[in-house]
Amino acid sequence: MTERETETVTVPREVIERYPRFSLYNSPYPAHDRGYAIDLYPGTGIGISPVDGVVRETRTVGCPDRQYASDHDHVIVVDVDAGWSGAAGVDRPLTARILHVDPAVRSGDRISVGDPLGSTVRSGFFGRWVDDHVHLEFREREANPFRASGSIRVAADIDVEPVPWNGRGTVIETGPAHALLDAPAESVPDREYAAVASDEGMPIDGGLTHYAGGGALSRDVRDGSSRSDGDVGQDLSLLGRRIGTASGRNVSWTDVDVLANGERITGMSLFVARGSSLGVKLVCPDRHFEIGTDVRVSIRESRNPIRLDVGQ
Structure with missing residues (x-):
């Protein structure tokens, strides 16, 4: 087992409590296969930030063409502050990879937990029954944030x-x-x-x-x-x-x-x-x-x- 596979980034309780629902595994996509991503369901149509940090980049990407959904999605890449409590126990800089939010932020913007990032997207990556949500992963700072794989295991500071x-x-x-x-x-x-x-x-x-x-x-x-x-x-x-x-x-x-x-x-x-x-x-x-x-x-x-x- 590699070092990355033994690490865990724990999403703080104060973040989880902003969402009525979350899931680590309810998806067919690779990041969820072993709990390397978390989906946070706001239920409001607004994707709020789950991290403190600085926006490094945003990118629009294509996704499966479905009649009920958009044919494009977005990735928001955030360099996470070292003081963010979710980084505890990880001794290297982290980047957050956030999907399914149409960004109202841009490169260089400083964001805090709870700040609005933009409207949630009805993405072609979703099954028809899937509710809008904020998809969150973490990677080492030097890792490619746009690859489908390479994230660190996620946990939640919650009972x-x-x-x-x-x-x-x-x-x-x-x-x-x-x-x-x-x-x-x-x-x-x-x-x-x-x-x-x-x-x-x-x-x-x-x-x-x-x-x-x-x-x-x-x-x-x-x-x-x-x-x-x-x-x-x-x-x-x-x-x-x-x-x-x-x-x-x-x-x-x-x-x-x-x-x-x-x-x-x-x-x-x-x-x-x-x-x-x-x-x-x-x-x-x-x-x-x-x-x-x-x-x-x-x-x-x-x-x-x-x-x-x-x-x-």
């Missing part, structure tokens, strides 16, 4: 409460490709961050199982580890069915289907959220659920599981 779920919920929001359930949010205090718990009590993060892998977080994710660190091939289950194997906090999903009221759907979008923001999102572009519909989710073994790549 995550594992919340048991029985697979039931009522639809409270719908879209062309998703249905949002009210459960298990009703059991989470408003200020606590929580995630759906596996049957073993691990908070689960990721696209189950339409992306290749996800994350099994510990309640305390400050150091980027999990309670399964050191355990090789720890099985995880949900709703009584084995769903994957955890190595550290990284999970490889097994071959299963997700069912909603007995019919197969693409999958479930799982993330860490505060209070009432914690609701399971059903990814279901081929099915429509009316608001108010009661849904029972189940999981079964599959010989042909749905797996989406970066082009879908």
